[in-house]
Amino acid sequence: MKILTSPIHWIDKVAADIERYWKSSREIICNGGLSVSGLQHVGRLRGEIVLIDAVRRILEENGRIVRHLLVLYTQDNWKGKDAQLKAFKNAEEASKYKGWRLIDVPDPKDCHRNWVEHYWESFGDHLHEFAKSVEVYTTTQLYKMDSMKEVVREILLKKEDVRAIINKYRGRKPYPENWIPYDPLCGNCRRIDSAEPLEVDLESYKVKYVCRNCGYGDWCSMEDGKLNWRLEWTAIWKALKVMFEPYGKDHATPGGSRDSCVDLAINALNFKPPIGVAYEWVGYVVGGKDLGDMGSSDFIGFTPEDWVKVAEPEVLRYYYIISDNMKRLTLSLDQVYHYVELYDFAERVYYGIEKPDKEAWEAALMKRSFELSQLKPIPREMPFQLKYLHAVILVQTLPEEGLLENAIRRLKSTGVLLKDPDPLSVSRIDSRLKKAFNWLKLYAPDEFHVRLLESLPPQLKSSLSSRDKDLLKNLMELFKPIEWNEESIKKTMMRFTSTVSKSESQMLFKALYTVFFGRTSGPRIAPYLAMLDKNWVLNRLKEVTSEG
Ligand SMILES: [Zn+2]
Ligand SMILES: [Zn+2]
Known part of the structure; x- marks a missing residue:
């Protein structure tokens, strides 16, 4: 006998868990976090942007008020990994920035104020295409905010309680008594990974340090350094009143960083920690070869800016939403048409134009995923869908001049379009043609490049x-x-x-x-x-x- 169960999408389940956890709270504050250590790749859209935004949509439909925050960890130190060094013209000279705060490292290409602004652009400028609205904070800003300072003070006042909790997770390397969980910024060599805190003065909000790198000693404003990383995460939760935060799978191990932060929240800082959900990484594939997980400081992957040149943001949202959160995914720009086909198929199923050869529950999950991947209102009838590979053909068989008009004429004369397209359909055709054009220019494998012989030699x-x-x-x-x-x-x-x-x-x-x-x-x-x-x-x- 077949057991009939109504399907529940994993994101609906996440949203339901949040509602159960926070009960009647009218407002739900969701947070994501990223370190701008290099290439801001699309893998980072998965949990911190798309997942949160889809959850937001469900919670809002249920009458909640939702804020989507994103914290950029700009006080983190620049590690000077090979790929980071190579971003500079002179890699050897750039090694002098090792240990500096990301926000202090210069722009290797000299077109922005610093490293962070340079690498943030190709991600940050496209956020609105992947999510309804995201409030971005840098930790550099946060440490200057009163709500954060209050938590920093609290942590330093409770530093012995804090130490006892953290030491539970540190095995044989416990922090010693009187440990100060704060990394000062050295005023001489500018490193944030080398200055040893000696004494805290909460009155003046300063910390006294001696630098192990250059030997310099001074007092540093606690607006300029940073908390030890476990405490930083917990402090941000408290300062920003975070209620939901997804986290990459590396934080998910039992007894791992998230567990320790939850412990700190409950047992040292006395607040209810956010509920979370783990997600898997996204691998980068080029020419059929898996180059490993996308990585920011290793510069593996591609950016949202790269994606939107060749495909609609909804296509990527759909790919992330239909896939189980703990499944490793891969993305390949040379296979972009494949993700578009998956999305287009879901759209046809959503509108009942195509019956999928799948179980009913699977079709239901496709439809729900399609719905959750939308950022614009869903039209009542399906607008005209130009297949990606058709667009690839059209841009190669028609002159560039007047491409859209010619394409519509061709689609009509070949019976693909049965009537004059409505304005939305026209804009979709236009978008597909442009993206296919870019794809051919940038990533299409050789076999997709075909030029029609206008005359026969x-x-x-x-x-x-x-x-x-x-x-x-x-x-x-x-x-x-x-x-x-x-x-x-x-x-x-x-x-x-x-x-x-x-x-x-x-x-x-x-x-x-x-x-x-x-x-x-x-x-x-x-x-x-x-x-x-x-x-x-x-x-x-x-x-x-x-x-x-
Ligand atoms: Zn720049
Ligand atoms: Zn120093």
Whole structure:
């Protein structure tokens, strides 16, 4: 017997857990965190942006007021990893910034005020395309805010309680008595990873230190340094009243950093810690090769700015939302059409235009994921959907000048578009064409680059054997009566190739690529032919198969 259970999307479950945990609180404050240590890759959109935003949507529908905060850890020290050093013209000289706060490291390309602003741009400037609204704070700002200072004071007053808790998680390397959980900034060498705190004066809000790197000693304002990292995370929760915060899987291990922060919150700082959810990393694939997890300071991956050049933000949102949070995903810019196809399929299923060959619960999860991946209101009827690979073909078969108008005309003449598109459909076609154009220019594998032969070079015709010509001629006859669209072209070709031998079928494809593209191989040909004018295709076949 089949057990019927109503499906619940994992994000709906996360939202339900939050509501249960915070009961009647009207406002829910969600927080994400990122260290701007280098390349701000799209893997970071997964938990800190898309997941939170989808949860937000559900909570708002339930009448809650939701804020989405994002903390950038800009007081963290710059580690000077190889990839970070290589960002500079002179890597050797750049090693002098090791141990500096990220916010103090200069822009290696000299176009922004500092390292953080330079690398933040390709992520921060596109946040609004991936989430409704995000309030961004840097830890540099936070340490100057009264709410944070209050927590810093509290921690220093309770430093023995704090130490006892942290030592539970430090195994054989416990912090000694009188440990001060604060990293001062050295006023001489500017390192934040080297100055040893000696004494705290809460009155003046200063800490006395001696620098292990340069030997300098002084008092440092506690606005300029930072808390020990476990305490920093906990302090931010308290200062910003964070109620929900997802975290990368590295924090999720039992007895790991999140557990210790929760312990600190409850048992030292006396507040209810946020509820969280762990998520897996995103790997970076190039040319079919997995280069490992995307990483900021290792500069592995690509940015949201790169993504939106070649695909809609909703496509990536959908990919993250449909996938279980603890499943490792990979992304490859050369396969972008694949993610777009998954998204388009979900859209057709959502509108009931296509029945998926899947269990009902799976189709329901697709629909829910599609819904949660939207940032704009969902139209009542599905706007026209231009397949990504069709767009790839159109931008290569039509002149760049007046591309949109020509494309619409072509889509109509080839029966892909049945009526004049409404304004939303037009803007979607326009967007797909532009993204496909960029993709071809930037990432498309070689087989997607095909230029149509506008005229037939004479030597090409003579390169075909008489058997080639026979095959093309027979196919041409079969093409003549059919409706000119991808489906019927594909069916006709399959019907024809089933009547000839395998080697003849290979000959046919080779001949087709030759007469249309001047090369012997290429991508699936039916969608290309469908994008061309039927008479033009038939004329080309006639020209190449005619005598003389
Ligand atoms: Zn710059
Ligand atoms: Zn120093």
